[in-house]
Amino acid sequence: MARYTGSVCRLCRREGAKLFLKGDRCYSQKCAFNKRPVPPGMHAQSRRKQSEYGIQLREKQKTRRIYGVLESQFRKYFEMAERMKGVTGENMLSLLERxxxxxxxxxxxxxxxxxxxxxxxxxxxxxxxxxxxxxxxxxxxxxxxxxxxxxxxxxxxxxxxxxxxxxxxxxxxxxxxxxxxxxLSLPQREDIDITIAEHLIVEFYSR
CATH class of the missing domain: 3.10.290.10 (RNA-binding S4 domain)
Structure with a gap:
């Protein structure tokens, strides 16, 4: 699978949150998410309510896109986190931060x-x-x-x-x-300032 090369602003709109993928531009008025904070596509406003699976999937995709890793890489981080002592979701975020x-x-x-x-x-x-x-x-x-x-x-x-x-x-x-x-130390959950519900990712891979 090739790395995504399209407009990264579409990714922010798809996840419904700023992923800060373009550096300083994301903090300016030029940010596309500020102008149109809705999912891309002609039927963006009429999409159905998400299922539990859909919510878990979106959280996983959002986190994967923030850190810029492919699905196979992301899955390996989850498997590594499962084998570590402690909370799996927090372990996974610590690995991504490192x-x-x-x-x-x-x-x-x-x-x-x-x-x-x-x-x-x-x-x-x-x-x-x-x-x-x-x-x-x-x-x-x-x-x-x-x-x-x-x-x-x-x-x-x-x-x-x-x-x-x-x-x-x-x-x-x-x-x-x-x-x-x-x-100085390994990153702990309180050191990570990204809004991520990691328990949803654990639930997604534990299905």
Missing amino acids: RLDNVVYRLGFADSRAQARQWVMHGHFTINGKKADIPSQLVEVDDVISIKDASKDMENFKALRENGSTSVPKWLDLDNANLAGKV
Whole structure:
């Protein structure tokens, strides 16, 4: 299955919520969801009330689209979370947060997860001094995520070094001067500021 390449604004409208897939544009008046917050399609206003299965499916699709992962990947995260100690839904969100592309986004190195994924694949980052170009790589406690020296002069990264970032979650630490971030702890449910009803996803896969 190929990655979705259509308009990401349609995805927000389909899920009935802002998924913040286009970075700063999602916070501006240009956001398509602000102009037309209804599902795409000519019969959007006349759709029937969702079933319990439909509600669970939409929550799963919303979460999958927020983090930009394919269905097969998402299912693997659920299966990994099931084998871990603790609450399955919270474990799954913690795994998604630990993806390298998400960590790059959370540190403020990219405006969106899609941009972070692209920059990781282009080889702009290292983990503990070693090349890291796999977006799905999971970070561990005490890992240091840095921008390669050869990439630090890129305009986006230079602006970050000068202006800093104020939205870094507490499980991460950002060193603006050196353009590096450190994983202080594994993310807990209270550290994840996305509105997700993870129990619905667990119910969907447990059917």
